[in-house]
Amino acid sequence: MTMILESSETFLSIKKWKEQIPGLAAIFSTRNGGSSREGFSSLNTGLHVQDEPFNVITNRNIVGANAKAPLEEWVCAEQIHGSYIKEVDRTYKGRGSTNYQDSIKGSDGLWTCESNVYLSLCFADCVPLYFVEPNSRFIGLAHAGWKGTVQNIAGKMIQKASESGVDASRIQVYIGPSIGKCCYEVDETVADQVKHCLNREDHSSLTKKTNGKYNLDLKMLNKQLLEDSGLKKEQITLASNCTSCEEDLFFSHRRDFGKTGRMSAVIGWRE
Known part of the structure; x- marks a missing residue:
């Protein structure tokens, strides 16, 4: 497993980056150690899922404090699967940190090169994509469900970095915990879009089932799209976690039939 649980039960950190990139905070919260109840038990960080806002803000403050990424410095996006x-x-x-209506509208990806600006997005099966290039201080975060994935949000982040003068050959990408191929079934319509989004004939992210549907490996598909954008394999690291399988660590929209909490991905430079 390429992510390890930190001293706090509230989040996982990217071990390689923690060891090799001083000053970078890059974490993924768990479902544990918070104040929410019932289906949101206990560390729900999603403000848009009908949980009590006070509990969510309390939970976000817990994550921020434990990760040394203060909530008042978070920037959050609306996340519309685009x-x-x-x-x-x-x-x-502070945009979207305590009020969902104040989130960055219409966005599923954020980037910056500034310190003390913590990019944050919410997840409960979709793929979190973390980007960093230490020399330029470029960091990015993207939310890649199947729709955002086939629209190539991964490749678009690399394009944004390149357009801003970042050397793409130095970018590192971490593909974080998401629903695994083991648990993610899609229909022919989705499978067709998957096949058409790649610049290759390799559709190994899809496995056809006897019922005519497919199991989809979203993490692998994003890796392929990043490679199509010019990144080398050694620039990309994949988490092995499945958010649906690991009920003790993660919320899962599919496993929990839609009534569930959200984990937060957070990345930022500490000044």
């Missing part, structure tokens, strides 16, 4: 990516700076600090 592929629009927004550049943010210090003037955006």
Whole structure:
């Protein structure tokens, strides 16, 4: 497993980045150690899932404090399962952190090169994509469900970085915990879009089932799209976690039939 549980029960961190990139906070919260109840038990960080807002803000503060990424410096996006990516700076600090209506509208990706700006998105099966290039201080975060994935939000983040002068050959990407191929079944319509989004004939992310549907490996598909955008395999690391299988650690939209909490991905530079 390429992510390890930190000293707090509330989040996982990217071990390789923690060891090799000083000053970078890059974490993924668990479902444990919070104040929410029932289906949101206990560390729900999603403000849009009908949980009590006070509990969610309390939970976000717990994550922020334990990760040394203060909530007042988070920037959050609306997340509409699209592929629009927004550049943010210090003037955006706090957007969406305590009020979902104040989130960056229409966006599923955020990037910055500034310190003390913590990019944050919510997840409960979709793929979190973390990006970093230490020399330029470029960091990015993207939310890739199947729709955002086939719209190539992964490749679009690399394009944004390149357009801003970042050397793409130095970018590192972490593909975080999401629903695994073991648990993610899709229909022919989705499978067709998967096949058409790649610049290759390799559709190994799909496995056809006897019922005519497919199991889809979203993490692998995003890896292939990143490679199609010019990244080498050694620039990309995949989490082995399945959010649906690991009920003790993660919320899962599919496993929990839609009534569940959200984990938060957070990345930022500590000044």
